[in-house]
Amino acid sequence: xxxxxxxxxxxxxxxxxxxxxxxxxxxxxxxxxxxxxxxxxxxxxxxxxxxxxxxxxxxxxxxxxxxxxxxxxxxxxxxxxxxxxxxxxxxxxxxxxxxxxxxxxxxxxxxxxxxxxxxxx
Amino acid sequence: xxxxxxxxxxxxxxxxxxxxxxxxxxxxxxxxxxxxxxxxxxxxxxxxxxxxxxxxxxxxxxxxxxxxxxxxxxxxxxxxxxxxxxxxxxxxxxxxxxxxxxxxxxxxxxxxxxxxxxxxxxxxxxxxxxxxxxxxxxxxxxxxxxxxxxxxxxxxxxxxxxxxxxxxxxxxxxxxxxxxxxxxxxxxxxxxxxxxxxxxxxxxxxxxxxxxxxxxxxxxxxxxxxxxxxxxxxxxxxxxxxxxxxxxxxxxxxxxxxxxxxxxxxxxxxxxxxxxxxxxxxxxxxxxxxxxxxxxxxxxxxxxxxxxxxxxxxxxxxxxxxxxxxxxxxxxxxxxxxxxxxxxxxxxxxxxxxxxxxxxxxxxxxxxxxxxxxxxxxxxxxxxxxxxxxxxxxxxxxxxxxxxxxxxxxxxx
Numbered sequence: 001x002x003x004x005x006x007x008x009x010x011x012x013x014x015x016x017x018x019x020x021x022x023x024x025x026x027x028x029x030x031x032x033x034x035x036x037x038x039x040x041x042x043x044x045x046x047x048x049x050x051x052x053x054x055x056x057x058x059x060x061x062x063x064x065x066x067x068x069x070x071x072x073x074x075x076x077x078x079x080x081x082x083x084x085x086x087x088x089x090x091x092x093x094x095x096x097x098x099x100x101x102x103x104x105x106x107x108x109x110x111x112x113x114x115x116x117x118x119x120x121x
Numbered sequence: 122x123x124x125x126x127x128x129x130x131x132x133x134x135x136x137x138x139x140x141x142x143x144x145x146x147x148x149x150x151x152x153x154x155x156x157x158x159x160x161x162x163x164x165x166x167x168x169x170x171x172x173x174x175x176x177x178x179x180x181x182x183x184x185x186x187x188x189x190x191x192x193x194x195x196x197x198x199x200x201x202x203x204x205x206x207x208x209x210x211x212x213x214x215x216x217x218x219x220x221x222x223x224x225x226x227x228x229x230x231x232x233x234x235x236x237x238x239x240x241x242x243x244x245x246x247x248x249x250x251x252x253x254x255x256x257x258x259x260x261x262x263x264x265x266x267x268x269x270x271x272x273x274x275x276x277x278x279x280x281x282x283x284x285x286x287x288x289x290x291x292x293x294x295x296x297x298x299x300x301x302x303x304x305x306x307x308x309x310x311x312x313x314x315x316x317x318x319x320x321x322x323x324x325x326x327x328x329x330x331x332x333x334x335x336x337x338x339x340x341x342x343x344x345x346x347x348x349x350x351x352x353x354x355x356x357x358x359x360x361x362x363x364x365x366x367x368x369x370x371x372x373x374x375x376x377x378x379x380x381x382x383x384x385x386x387x388x389x390x391x392x393x394x395x396x397x398x399x400x401x402x403x404x405x406x407x408x409x410x411x412x413x414x415x416x417x418x419x420x421x422x423x424x425x426x427x428x429x430x431x432x433x434x435x436x437x438x439x440x441x442x443x444x445x446x447x448x449x450x451x452x453x454x455x456x457x458x459x460x461x462x463x464x465x466x467x468x469x470x471x472x473x474x475x476x477x478x479x480x481x482x483x484x485x486x487x488x489x490x491x492x493x494x495x496x497x498x499x500x501x502x503x504x505x506x507x508x509x510x511x512x513x514x515x516x517x518x519x520x521x522x523x524x525x526x527x528x529x530x531x532x533x534x
Contacts, residue, residue, distance in 0.1 A: 001291040087293040088243055089301065113290050 002042060002114040003091045004082050008075040009100050009107035011049050016101075027099045035083055035094070042082035046102065050076045075107050082114065124168040127177065132161060135178040136259035137344075141231035142182060145294060147189050150256070150284045156192065160185035232257065233348045234294050236341075239283075240309040241292045248283030249312045250319075255280055257344070258337050268334050269319065306349070310358050310413065313341045317362045321369075322519070335366050353404040357414030360400035364420035367393035378525035382429045394424045412447040415440050434464035451477050452486070459492055467500045487516035491526060503533045 016024065035041035050069040057064045069076060081098060085091040091111050100107035136157065143153035160181045174180035239252040250269075254260045260268075266276035286292065297305040320334025342359040349355055371384035379385075401417045419440050426432040441457035454477040462470020474493055483489035494509035510530040517523050 003291075085291075087291040087295075088241075089293050089295070089297065091291070092243075111290075 001085060001087060001091075002082065002116075003085050003088075004080055004112045004114055005091075005095055005098055006077055006110040006112065007079045007081075007098060007100055007102065007107065008110060009078040009102050010075050011078075020101075024099050024102055027097075028102075031081070031094070031097050031099075035081070040084040042084060044079075044081045046079040047077060049078075078102050078107070088113075124173070125165065127168060127173055128161060128164050131164075131177045131181060132259060135181070137235070137257040138232055139178060139182050139185065140256050140259075141235040143185055143189065144235060144256075145231050146186065147193075148294070150252075150287065152189060152192060153185075154256075156185040156188040157181070159188045232344065233296050236309055236345065236348075237297055237305055238287060238292060238294050240305075240312045241287070242305075242308050243290060243292055244283050244286055246312070246315065247279050248286070249308075250315055251276060251279045252283045253312055253341065254316065254337065257341060260337065264333075306352065306354070309345060310354060313338050313345065314358060314362070314413075316341065317365070321365060322522075335362070335369065338362055339366060351407075353407040353409060354411040354413050356400050356404035356407070357411060357417045360397045360404060361413050361417035361420055363393045363397035363400070364417060364424050366390070367397065367424060373521065376521060376524075377528075378521050380525075381423060386427065389424070397421065397424065410443070412444060415444045415447070419444075432463075434460055438464045451482050452488070455483065455489055455492060459496070462496050462499075467496055471496050471500070485516060487513045487522075489513075490516070494529070498529070498533055506533055 015021070032041060032044055053067075053069040055066050055068060055070045057066075078100075079102065081094075083091070083094055085094060088111070095109040095111055098109055100109060140153050140157050143156055144150055147153050147156070163184050164177070164181060168174070168177075236253065236257055239256060240249050244252070251265055254265050254268075255262065262277050262280065263273055266273040269276065296302075316334055317338035320336075320338060339359070339362050342355070342362055346352075346355040346359055367390040368381070368384060368388075370390070371386065371388035372379055374385075397417065398421050401414065401421045404414045405418065419437050422433050422437050422440075438457065438460035441453065441460050444453050445457055455474060458470050458473035458477055460470075461473055471493070474489075474496065477483065478489055478493075490509045490513035494506045494513060497503075497506035497509060507530055510526055510533075514523060514526045514530065517526065
């Protein structure tokens with residue numbers, strides 16, 4: 001089954017110390033490399049912080065564009081992985097290895113199974 | 122035994138095992154349940170006419186298996202699980218082959234898979250409990266709804282949601298691999314104990330003890346010990362439930378709550394006590410030590426005292442001291458303080474109790490106020506005791522427990 005791993009992290013005003021940032025990247029690279037070698041890495045990206053976010057909401061024929069993420073929460077979406085896993089237990093094991101501190105403080109991973117959309121003819 | 126009674130008895134005893142096997146074969150909770158229901162309906166029609174089969178459970182499983190095969194033939198859709206089903210059909214013999222080998226049908230670990238799936242931490246606790254009672258306990262949706270005092274549609278919705286999550290999120294139907302087993306076993310034990318506690322102390326309503334849930338939890342505890350026999354904590358959990366349950370007839374009298382201290386100890390179920398005591402011994406011998414064993418050992422000390430004065434509070438306090446190492450919950454710390462009050466002295470106990478409640482952590486917990494009130498009462502500090510009883514009363518919704526607190530409050534006035 002295909003799963004998306006949404007990385008939620010608390011954004012800090014101060015950037016990470018260089019050595020912390022390096023450790024974090026190394027840990028991400030280790031996960032990516034392992035996933036790639038096992039042939040299960042479908043996608044991975046890091047996102048810029050939410051002060052770069054723009055939200056667009058179309059309703060009643062018009063579009064409302066606002067600054068910022070759609071919801072102000074304690075932890076923000078910071079990046080994602082998409083991995084092909086055997087089942088949820090397998091996915092949980094991968095989730096435990098993905099670093100969540102990329103925007104400063106510790107965070108969490110939300111695992112979401114990816115829907116199989118019907119192919120366009 | 123008439124045929125209907127026989128069908129009901131087979132359902133009660135064997136439905137967990139049967140549905141576990143059918144889920145493995147079909148890969149679907151819903152299809153397995155549907156096929157099993159049809160098979161029991163078929164039994165109701167066939168058994169009165171033809172007499173009971175030699176092995177009723179095998180008859181039901183074989184019939185349900187045939188229903189599954191018929192179902193899959195009818196469906197002919199491209200569901201993902203279809204392949205697994207076709208494979209099973211090939212390995213388990215042709216559909217019209219009535220002599221399905223029983224050993225092929227009953228894998229001993231099917232119920233173990235089922236309980237780990239039902240108690241998967243990715244399901245919410247309400248869903249875990251409902252699904253465990255529905256599948257392994259063989260209780261109906263109506264029975265579970267009644268036991269948990271929720272409307273039947275609510276309970277049905279919980280079951281639907283849990284089953285859908287299993288299917289959609291890919292929760293495996295497997296015994297967890299060894300490295301994950303201890304953590305996952307903890308969540309299975311927690312679900313069983315939750316069921317027991319729900320039966321033992323109803324959170325609200327008029328009835329203090331709902332015996333069906335206690336009996337069901339004990340049955341599940343026995344099953345878990347049978348399926349994973351080398352786990353000391355499984356024994357500890359079973360012992361703990363038996364020792365608590367042994368006091369069921371003494372805890373309530375004329376719809377009034379009776380404290381441990383005031384209970385008529387001749388009403389305690391000696392059969393359950395002696396089984397509980399020997400299980401505690403066995404668990405502690407086997408080790409490693411765990412929180413259920415410690416709680417069972419505490420319950421065992423209470424069970425062994427012929428009267429309240431004989432209670433070995435020093436040892437109980439020591440056991441709570443160990444329990445705190447496993448579980449940092451303030452509720453355990455509160456019990457530790459009570460045991461200290463009863464052994465080392467009220468002053469010291471009260472001091473500890475207030476330290477546990479410092480910062481208002483337990484302000485919303487009625488037992489904190491009730492326990493404080495009880496110690497204050499024993500110290501003849503009646504005004505403070507009355508105030509604590511009033512706070513406990515304001516927080517509790519169970520009628521029988523409220524009556525008890527009100528009586529205590531009235532007694533010190």
